[in-house]
Amino acid sequence: MPPVIDMNECTHCGSCVEDCPGYVLAMTDDGPSVVYADECWHCGNCRISCPVGCVSYEFPLSALV
Amino acid sequence: MTLEDSLLDHVIESDVIVLGSGAAGCGAAMAAKSKGASVTLIDKGKLESSGCLGGGHDHFMAILHSGPETDSTEAVVNFYKNPMTGLSPKVIEEAWVKMMPTALSILQEVGVEFVLNPDGSLMRTVGFGQPGNWWINIKNGSIVKRLLAQKVRAMGVNVVDSMMVTKLLTHDNQIAGCVGFNVLDGTFHVFRAKKIISALGNVSTRGWTNSSNNPYNAFFSPYNTGSQFVLPYAAGAKILNIDIGQTSTLIPKGFGAPGMNGINSMGAHELNALGERFMGKYDPMMENGPRVNQISGTYQELVEGKGPPFYMDMTHFDKKDVQHLQYVLMPGDKETYLDYCEQRNIDFAREPLEVEISELAFGGLLQTNDNMETSLRGLYNGCLFFSFSGSICGGYYAGLHAAEAAGAMDTFFDIDQSELMAEQGRVLRPLNMEKGISYKEVEGPIRQVMNYYMGYRRNHEGMQTALDRMNFIETYLKRIKAANNHELMKANETAELVQIAKLTIKACMQRKESGRGFFRRSDYPEMDPGLATPLVAWQENNEPKFEWR
Numbered sequence: 001m002p003p004v005i006d007m008n009e010c011t012h013c014g015s016c017v018e019d020c021p022g023y024v025l026a027m028t029d030d031g032p033s034v035v036y037a038d039e040c041w042h043c044g045n046c047r048i049s050c051p052v053g054c055v056s057y058e059f060p061l062s063a064l065v
Numbered sequence: 066m067t068l069e070d071s072l073l074d075h076v077i078e079s080d081v082i083v084l085g086s087g088a089a090g091c092g093a094a095m096a097a098k099s100k101g102a103s104v105t106l107i108d109k110g111k112l113e114s115s116g117c118l119g120g121g122h123d124h125f126m127a128i129l130h131s132g133p134e135t136d137s138t139e140a141v142v143n144f145y146k147n148p149m150t151g152l153s154p155k156v157i158e159e160a161w162v163k164m165m166p167t168a169l170s171i172l173q174e175v176g177v178e179f180v181l182n183p184d185g186s187l188m189r190t191v192g193f194g195q196p197g198n199w200w201i202n203i204k205n206g207s208i209v210k211r212l213l214a215q216k217v218r219a220m221g222v223n224v225v226d227s228m229m230v231t232k233l234l235t236h237d238n239q240i241a242g243c244v245g246f247n248v249l250d251g252t253f254h255v256f257r258a259k260k261i262i263s264a265l266g267n268v269s270t271r272g273w274t275n276s277s278n279n280p281y282n283a284f285f286s287p288y289n290t291g292s293q294f295v296l297p298y299a300a301g302a303k304i305l306n307i308d309i310g311q312t313s314t315l316i317p318k319g320f321g322a323p324g325m326n327g328i329n330s331m332g333a334h335e336l337n338a339l340g341e342r343f344m345g346k347y348d349p350m351m352e353n354g355p356r357v358n359q360i361s362g363t364y365q366e367l368v369e370g371k372g373p374p375f376y377m378d379m380t381h382f383d384k385k386d387v388q389h390l391q392y393v394l395m396p397g398d399k400e401t402y403l404d405y406c407e408q409r410n411i412d413f414a415r416e417p418l419e420v421e422i423s424e425l426a427f428g429g430l431l432q433t434n435d436n437m438e439t440s441l442r443g444l445y446n447g448c449l450f451f452s453f454s455g456s457i458c459g460g461y462y463a464g465l466h467a468a469e470a471a472g473a474m475d476t477f478f479d480i481d482q483s484e485l486m487a488e489q490g491r492v493l494r495p496l497n498m499e500k501g502i503s504y505k506e507v508e509g510p511i512r513q514v515m516n517y518y519m520g521y522r523r524n525h526e527g528m529q530t531a532l533d534r535m536n537f538i539e540t541y542l543k544r545i546k547a548a549n550n551h552e553l554m555k556a557n558e559t560a561e562l563v564q565i566a567k568l569t570i571k572a573c574m575q576r577k578e579s580g581r582g583f584f585r586r587s588d589y590p591e592m593d594p595g596l597a598t599p600l601v602a603w604q605e606n607n608e609p610k611f612e613w614r
Contacts, residue, residue: 021110021111022110023551035551036551041120042405043114043119044120044121044401045400049114059409062277062319063319063405
C-alpha cells in the first residue's frame with residue numbers, strides 16, 4: 001500500500017524520503033521513488049512531511065476485500 | 066588501519082544512551098538531558114517518524130484530579146496493580162501518574178492541541194475496561210511526533226538515526242555500551258555509556274499476519290522485530306510475561322491500525338454475521354471490558370461459525386459524535402485512515418464498519434525495580450507502561466533515574482574488543498556472502514509457523530512442533546545473503562524474529578492454562594488460580610530459564 005507521488009507537483013525536496021520510518025522511499029535522479037512498496041505500512045508520514053501536498057495513497061486490493 | 070583500529074576510532078561515549086526514539090525514548094532523553102547528562106538517542110528509524118507515535122496518536126491518558134473518585138492516582142494504581150502486570154503500586158504511582166503533569170506540560174509546550182468541550186474543558190473519554198474517563202483527545206495527533214522531535218533536538222540530545230543496535234555490551238554483569246550498524250551505509254558503530262535505557266516498546270510485529278497477508282500491514286509499527294526482548298535477554302536481563310504478553314486487537318477489515326479504543330468507548334456495538342450483539346456473553350462490560358475479552362469473544366463467535374464478518378455498529382451515534390469519531394479522532398491514530406475509508410466506501414454514520422481480529426504481536430516486559438533498572442545493572446526500562454501516556458511518562462522517569470545514577474559514575478567500563486570483532490563479523494556477514502538466499506525465504510516461514518501453530522488456539526504438540534520448525538528455520542540464517550544495506554537490515558531483523566519466536570514458544574509451553582492471554586490452550590482450557598503470577602524468562606549458559614515470580 002505505497003504512497004502515490006504526483007510527479008507533476010513534486011519539487012524533489014526529499015522530505016518524504018527523509019521521514020519514511022521504513023526506508024520504503026528513496027531519492028533518485030527523477031525524484032522520490034517507492035523502492036520497497038510491500039514494506040509500507042501506510043503510516044502517512046510521507047504525506048505529513050510533503051510541503052506541496054502531492055502524496056496520496058492507493059490501497060491494494062488485499063486491503064479492500 | 067586494521068578492522069579493530071577502525072572500530073575503536075569511532076566509539077561514541079555518553080553518560081546515557083537511549084535505545085528507541087519513540088514516545089518513551091523521547092521522554093527518557095529529555096529527562097536525562099534535563100538532569101545534565103550527555104545523552105545519545107539511537108533508533109533504527111528516524112526521530113521525526115519513529116515508533117508507534119510516528120504516524121500519529123489521538124489520545125493521551127492523564128489523571129486531572131477533577132473531583133470524581135475515578136479521576137485520581139488511587140484509581141489508576143488500583144486499575145493497573147493487578148499482580149499479573151508485574152507492576153508494583155509504587156512504580157505505577159511514581160513513574161506514571163506523578164509524571165503525567167510533566168508530560169502534559171511538555172506536550173502543551175511543543176504545540177500539541179487537545180480537543181475541548183463547548184465549555185472549554187478538556188474532552189475526555191473512557192478506555193477499555195477502565196473506571197474513569199482518563200483519555201484526553203488530541204486534535205493535531207498526526208504531527209505529535211514531529212513536535213516532540215523538535216524539542217528533543219533543541220535540547221541538545223545527540224540523535225543517531227538509522228542505527229540498528231544488535232548487541233548490548235556488558236562488563237562484569239553491568240551494562241557498558243552497545244553496537245550496531247547504520248542501515249543506510251552498512252557501517253558498524255560502537256557506543257559506550259554509563260547507563261542505557263531500553264525504550265524499544267513492549268510489542269513487536271511481523272510474527273503473524275492479519276487477513277491481508279501483508280506482515281507490514283500491522284496494528285503496531287512493523288519495523289520493530291523484537292530487539293527490545295532479544296538484546297536484553299542475550300545480555301542477561303530478565304523478561305516478564307513473554308507468554309501472555311502477546312497481544313492483538315480488532316482492526317478495520319484489511320487495514321492495520323489501532324483505534325478501537327475510541328470506537329468502543331463512544332458506545333459502538335460489535336455485531337456478528339447474524340447481526341447479533343454478542344459481547345454480553347463474554348464480558349459484563351460488553352465491548353468496553355478488557356481488550357482480551359473482546360478478542361476472545363469474537364474468536365469464539367468465529368469458531369462457532371457466527372462470523373466472519375464482524376462489525377462495529379456506530380449508526381446509532383449522535384450525528385455530531387460519529388462525525389467527530391470518523392473524521393477527527395481516527396485519522397489521529399493513523400493518518401491514512403480516511404483514504405482507507407474513502408476507497409472502501411466506509412461511512413460510520415451510514416452502515417456498520419467491518420472489522421477483523423488482527424495479527425498477534427510479540428509482547429512482554431523487561432523486569433525492573435521501582436527505579437526502572439532491570440536485573441542487568443545499568444540497563445533501565447523506559448517502556449513499563451501502556452500507550453503514549455505510559456510510554457512518555459515511564460521513559461521520563463527512567464531517564465531521571467538513569468541520569469542520576471550515571472552522574473555518580475566517574476568512568477566508563479571497559480569493552481571487550483574481541484567481542485566487537487565477533488559481532489561485526491556476525492552482523493555484516495550477509496553483506497559479504499558471495500551467494501545465498503534472500504531473507505524473505507527465511508522470514509516468511511517464521512510467520513508460516515507462528516500463524517499455523519501459534520495462533521489463537523494452541524496445544525502442547527503444536528507448540529513443540531512450532532519450536533522444532535523454528536530451530537530448523539534458524540539453521541537457514543547463516544545462508545542469508547544481503548544484496549544491499551536495506552537487505553542487511555532485513556537479514557538482521559529476520560535473525561531477531563527467530564530469537565523472539567523461539568523464546569515466545571518456549572514461554573507459552575510453560576503456562577499450562579487458558580484465559581490470561583489472547584490465545585487459549587485446548588489441552589488446558591481452564592484458568593489455573595495457581596498461575597496468577599508473571600512468568601520470568603532469562604538466559605543462563607545459552608539456555609532459557611523460566612520461573613514463576
